[in-house]
Amino acid sequence: DAGVIQSPRHEVTEMGQEVTLRCKPISGHNSLFWYRQTMMRGLELLIYFNNNVPIDDSGMPEDRFSAKMPNASFSTLKIQPSEPRDSAVYFCASSLRAREKLFFGSGTQLSVL
Amino acid sequence: ILNVEQSPQSLHVQEGDSTNFTCSFPSSNFYALHWYRWETAKSPEALFVMTLNGDEKKKGRISATLNTKEGYSYLYIKGSQPEDSATYLCASPYNQGGKLIFGQGTELSVKP
Numbered sequence: 001d002a003g004v005i006q007s008p009r010h011e012v013t014e015m016g017q018e019v020t021l022r023c024k025p026i027s028g029h030n031s032l033f034w035y036r037q038t039m040m041r042g043l044e045l046l047i048y049f050n051n052n053v054p055i056d057d058s059g060m061p062e063d064r065f066s067a068k069m070p071n072a073s074f075s076t077l078k079i080q081p082s083e084p085r086d087s088a089v090y091f092c093a094s095s096l097r098a099r100e101k102l103f104f105g106s107g108t109q110l111s112v113l
Numbered sequence: 114i115l116n117v118e119q120s121p122q123s124l125h126v127q128e129g130d131s132t133n134f135t136c137s138f139p140s141s142n143f144y145a146l147h148w149y150r151w152e153t154a155k156s157p158e159a160l161f162v163m164t165l166n167g168d169e170k171k172k173g174r175i176s177a178t179l180n181t182k183e184g185y186s187y188l189y190i191k192g193s194q195p196e197d198s199a200t201y202l203c204a205s206p207y208n209q210g211g212k213l214i215f216g217q218g219t220e221l222s223v224k225p
Binding site: 031033035042043045048050055056091095097098099100101102103104105106107 | 159
């Protein structure tokens, strides 16, 4: 298996633009997580899905952030409009079942100018 | 809110030293405890998942113990090598649904 695949690896955009981050979990995994890495908060959980259903989005910072999982093999995290303070590394991770070990993607380095 | 705390924040040791660090978590409503290794410019990789009080796991020179009654886990590295330099994260699910909350990590630096 290719592991968790995230795209793009790097994204540079201007303030106010829409940004879409993509994730393909490992085939057969039922849980998918979006994390953001910041200096202040470390790995911060934004949202997670079980069986394609969003379970907890309490970590999503604002209404500007949204996430979808239309099917078991694809998820998106969208920021609209983006702001400089959104600059961070965004990780997607999946696990076979809830509470089992996570497999992380390579992350998307987002820079909002 | 689940608080997962790790100490120390950073650790500098010489090659060959053995070292250990701590993860503490609320002992009530415990589901599991995860350890991850995170090298610079890479993604976190799972080391261990432990669920039972008294669990001990080992992978090469790295081992971990779990005490769910008092809410802590130790990670041990025997004979540290420069390639062990990384940030070590622990995490615990907040609920049965699997909301995995990470600690801030312990950054280990091993000097040759």
